[in-house]
Amino acid sequence: MKDEFDLAVVGAGIVGLSIALAAARKGKRVVVIERGARATGASIRNFGFVTVTGQEAGDHWARAMRSREIWMRVADEAGIEVHHRxxxxxxxxxxxxxxxxxxxxxxxxxxxxxxxxxxxxxxxxxxxxxxxxxxxxxxxxLRVESTEAIPKIAAWLAQRHGVSFHWSTAVNAIYGHRVETSRGPIHADAIVVCPGDDLSTLYSERIGQYGLxxxxxxxxxxxxxxxxxxxxxxxxxxxxxxxxxxxxxxxxxxxxxxxxxxxxxxxxxxxxxxxxxxxxxxxxxxxxxxxxxxxxxxxxxxxxxxxxxxxxxxxxxxxxxxxxxxxxxxxxxSGERTVLVDRPDDHVRVVMVTGGTGASTGFALGEQVIDDLYS
Ligand SMILES: Cc1cc2nc3c(=O)[nH]c(=O)nc-3n(C[C@H](O)[C@H](O)[C@H](O)COP(=O)(O)OP(=O)(O)OC[C@H]3O[C@@H](n4cnc5c(N)ncnc54)[C@H](O)[C@@H]3O)c2cc1C
CATH class of the missing domain: 3.30.9.10 (D-Amino Acid Oxidase, subunit A, domain 2)
Known part of the structure; x- marks a missing residue:
């Protein structure tokens, strides 16, 4: 098993996949590590409703507009049907x-x-x-069927962008550049944790400060x-x-x-x-x-x-x-923010969409986080 990467992403929900896409487009060698045998969290339980109108004014609305643009391209390339607009x-x-x-x-x-x-x-x-x-x-x-779209994005990232996926693998701790998983360590220059609603496994003390x-x-x-x-x-x-x-x-x-x-x-x-x-x-x-x-x-x-x-x-x-x-x-x-990007270390980010808008804004957030990480 290849265990050295430019970037390790924890979580294969829409936020993790968005981070992986943005990094792969920069030519990074990316691994996504997911606890489940497949994604079963919010990203496949939602409406698959990529919503722009109604998003918070300003940055978040702009994220939704940009994410919609990315969704259209990804849907086309990954063979995801847009059911209605x-x-x-x-x-x-x-x-x-x-x-x-x-x-x-x-x-x-x-x-x-x-x-x-x-x-x-x-x-x-x-x-x-x-x-x-x-x-x-x-x-x-845009409306996509998330139960189909999310697995298709993962498969397309693997095939088209060479992203590695480690399924049924939990990340238990991160020490420097070493990612401790339930199947052994992985080394990565940078790490982005996209844990969805898991507030207790990684960086729980830091996350705890946000009152989520x-x-x-x-x-x-x-x-x-x-x-x-x-x-x-x-x-x-x-x-x-x-x-x-x-x-x-x-x-x-x-x-x-x-x-x-x-x-x-x-x-x-x-x-x-x-x-x-x-x-x-x-x-x-x-x-x-x-x-x-x-x-x-x-x-x-x-x-x-x-x-x-x-x-x-x-x-x-x-x-x-x-x-x-x-x-x-x-x-x-969170009552205070639409997204949370925490920085436990220069090479580590914890990324969450703190409201019900990750399908609509995740792709743009992924670009922002990766631009910041590699700036
Ligand atoms: C019912 C419902 C309806 C919604 N409707 C919409 C909608 O129509 N439009 C919209 O924009 N948004 C909607 N949302 C919100 C949107 O689905 C979420 O914002 C988004 O899916 C969050 O994505 P995520 O990747 O952060 O989380 P998740 O999809 O929960 O993924 C997180 C993943 O990380 C993995 N993980 C966590 N910790 C570890 C670890 N230590 N090691 C390995 N893996 C780990 C988990 O197993 C999980 O698969 C809805 C949400 C729900 C619940």
């Missing part, structure tokens, strides 16, 4: 309409526009347009019972405007949030908002709830499913829908 944001409440107009007036509104009910229905026929006041369309978003929480989410897959149901865009709802920082930081959100707290207090307390995307077989991935704590919560609440479906039924006219899959996922969360 763009995002529809139907506003039902007048306060939500105010948020959409305020958003359009920001630099992040570039390329986005209001569309008519007919235009929206031509993209997503199941939308209940009659109950909608106005609808924003964003062209930027673990956010647990519930997700559903629905069969629609309607073979013609086509989603030509992702769909979110009023609840999303009060959660996604690109909207929720706008002053106009306060009136919406107060109304939602009054009308949907249980839903809001469970951190529920609506994202709906479609898979190749026509099924819909629908979510999600957000509960914050100091550990991943393995127990899914039936009540959360009911609340998610209640919002789904307000937005879509798909009475035959049926749950065919349920799962939970988790990610690290």
């Amino acid at each position: 763009g995002l529809l944001l139907p506003a039902r409440r007048s306060e939500a309409v105010d948020v959409l107009h305020a958003f359009l007036a920001t630099p992040m509104g570039e390329g986005c526009k209001m569309v008519t009910r007919e235009e929206a229905a031509s993209m997503v026929p199941a939308l209940r347009t009659g109950e909608v006041s106005e609808i924003l369309y964003s062209p930027h978003e 929480k673990i956010c647990t989410l519930q997700m559903l897959r629905l069969k629609t019972g309607h073979p013609q149901t086509r989603f030509g865009a992702a769909v979110m709802s009023d609840l999303s405007l009060a959660r996604y920082e690109g909207f929720s930081a706008l002053p106009e959100v306060q009136a919406l949030a107060s109304r939602l707290d009054e009308e949907e207090s249980e839903t809001r307390a469970a951190g529920i908002h609506l994202i709906t995307v479609q898979s190749a077989d026509g099924s819909l991935v629908v979510g999600d709830s957000h509960v914050y704590g100091n550990a991943h919560d393995p127990f899914a609440q039936t009540r959360f499913d009911e609340l998610i479906l209640a919002e789904f039924d307000r937005v879509f006219d798909l009475p035959q829908r049926e749950i065919v899959q349920r799962w939970v996922g988790s990610y690290v969360s």
Whole structure:
């Protein structure tokens, strides 16, 4: 086994793969070391929704724009299907309409526009347009199936870029340039740790200083019972405007949030908002709830499913829908930052996306970390 590399990356989620790609493009000899036999963390449990509109204004929104560009190239080269593009944001409440107009007036509104009910229905026929006041369309978003995309990116990195992968191998400690794994040591000039929500194995004392929480989410897959149901865009709802920082930081959100707290207090307390995307077989991935704590919560609440479906039924006219899959996922969360790059040593970085946006921003973050590491 070759055990000397320019760069060792710990973790084969989207963040680790993004770091590996950026380094391989600089001609570095890279090894990715992953505890699992394959990636099974947040990166394959998400919506596969590469979101731009709604990301926090400034650096993070720019990361999403850049990551989307990289996703398109990677998808093309690695043979990953983009199932649909763009995002529809139907506003039902007048306060939500105010948020959409305020958003359009920001630099992040570039390329986005209001569309008519007919235009929206031509993209997503199941939308209940009659109950909608106005609808924003964003062209930027991409939807991939993460359970396929993540393994394909890993295989493509290995084949096309010569990245080595050590699966089923845990990294237990890092001493200088020596990476202690469960299968013996690896030497690397530089090391980037991308541990997802594992806050206790590597550099736990340093990570502990950031006061991170673990956010647990519930997700559903629905069969629609309607073979013609086509989603030509992702769909979110009023609840999303009060959660996604690109909207929720706008002053106009306060009136919406107060109304939602009054009308949907249980839903809001469970951190529920609506994202709906479609898979190749026509099924819909629908979510999600957000509960914050100091550990991943393995127990899914039936009540959360009911609340998610209640919002789904307000937005879509798909009475035959049926749950065919349920799962939970988790990610690290910080109230203060969207990403965390810690520097335990000149040649070591710990990298986390501290919110639910790693699929949307990981590729650009990977470039930033590698540029900094080799500057
Ligand atoms: C339900 C859900 C929905 C989401 N939806 C979206 C979305 O639509 N769009 C979006 O942009 N983001 C979304 N996110 C967020 C996004 O999925 C995460 O931000 C992202 O996947 C984090 O990637 P990661 O590589 O840091 O973590 P992970 O995917 O968790 O990967 C970390 C990996 O590191 C490995 N590891 C950790 N420690 C060690 C060690 N010591 N040795 C070896 N291996 C180790 C783990 O085994 C794991 O495979 C969602 C998240 C969830 C949970």
